[in-house]
Structure formats: structure tokens, C-alpha cells
Amino acid sequence: MEATEIPDSIKCEFEEKGGIDGIVELLPDDQRIGYINSIARAISDPVRLRVLFALCIQPMCVCLMVAMTEYAYSKMSYHLSTLRDSGLICSKHEGNYLIYYPTDLGRKVVELIGKGL
Template sequence: MDKLKSKSIYRSSCEKYYLPQRNQREVRAALKKDVAPVSKMIKVLSDPVRLRIMLALSVQELCVCVLVEITDYRYSALSYHLKLLKKMGFIDSRREGTFLLYRLTDSGRVGLEMITRLSKIAKEKKPG
């Protein structure tokens, strides 16, 4: 990113392309924005197992034992994915007797909606 400050856009290969100084500043500012937190969230959402867990939790809150039965994933694998989803704030849990029930949070619903929209775009996109 430091190279962006020192380079003049007009000394590059696109000398004939006019980009006003104000726009140059705005582009540089946009490139300096911290996208790491969003990138981490998207990475967590990009895993098919975690997406399936979130889809299941969008129906109703569930305990791990039910998720193990209906998904055929190992308990340890599900626990790992649930931990990541909870750390990112996509799911939450509450204790009911001896059961720990997981549910989708508002952030999880937003993330799932984003993925659902992207899924529709992917289905509409023609191969090639």
C-alpha cells in the first residue's frame, strides 16, 4: 500500500486516462480501509459445513446431539464449527437443562441472507 502514495498515476502506463486528484485520493483511501474483519467473517461463512449448520439453525434452535444425528458429522467436527460460528457472532447458545441449544443471531441471519442472495446469483450465472 505504501507504493500507492509514492506513485503518480500519470507516470504509469495509463497516462492518457484522466483521474482527478480528488478521485485519486478517494481510491487510495478506499484501498487503505481495513477489510480484515469482514474477510474473516466471509471466510467463516464460506465453509459448506458451517453454512449447512446455519441453514439448519434458521429453522429452529438445535442441540449438538440433534445436529450429529441429522448431519452424520462427528460431534468433534460440529463442535469446532459451532465454536467458530459463535466466535464470529453468527450463532449463540443457551442452556436448557442438560442441553446446550444453538440458535442463529441477527448477525447470523444477515450473513445467511447474504449467502442466499449470492447463491441465487451463482445459479443464474451461465457457465463459461
């Protein structure tokens, strides 16, 4: 597919990249887009985003996150599962408690979002 009329200000660079076909080749593949989309969905909810930011400040057990958000345990469990499934948080048992931590990816996401604000 070839563009016939485009502004001169982008025409040269567009052609250097191989036109539409060249740009399409530079796009992430469907698997990568799906992965990025899962991360975007995970942080699209204000509660999950707040929890992710909080975990980057301090690892916590569910009871602390429930107190912080005033959400029911069942709702918090859902949000934590979404964050965990997207690879943004992980957890480990400490005695009777399950402590949640941000993953390296979770920290990077918070850092990128935080810098943009």
C-alpha cells in the same frame, strides 16, 4: 500515486474519487477487513454454512446437528466454535441441553447469501 493511462470510461469517476489515494481512503480499515475476513472464513466451510442455514430455519442442539450432518460431536464442536467466535451464532442452556441460534448477523449473512443464489 497517479495513473497515467486508464480507459476514458472510468477516468472521470476515478478522478472524482481522488485517484488511487482517494480510493485507498474509502477502503475499510485493517480492523474492519479482519472482521469481515473472519466471517468469510467461518462460512467458507460447507458444513458450517449448512449449519448456519439450518439454524436460521430452526434452533437446534448439537445432537440434531450431528444427526443432520453425520459429523462426529468433536468435529461439530469445532465448527460451532468457529461460527460462534465469528459472531454468527450464539447458544443458551435449556436444562441439560445447549441450544444454538443464529445471531442477527448470522441471519443477515444467510439472507445476503440466499438472495445471491
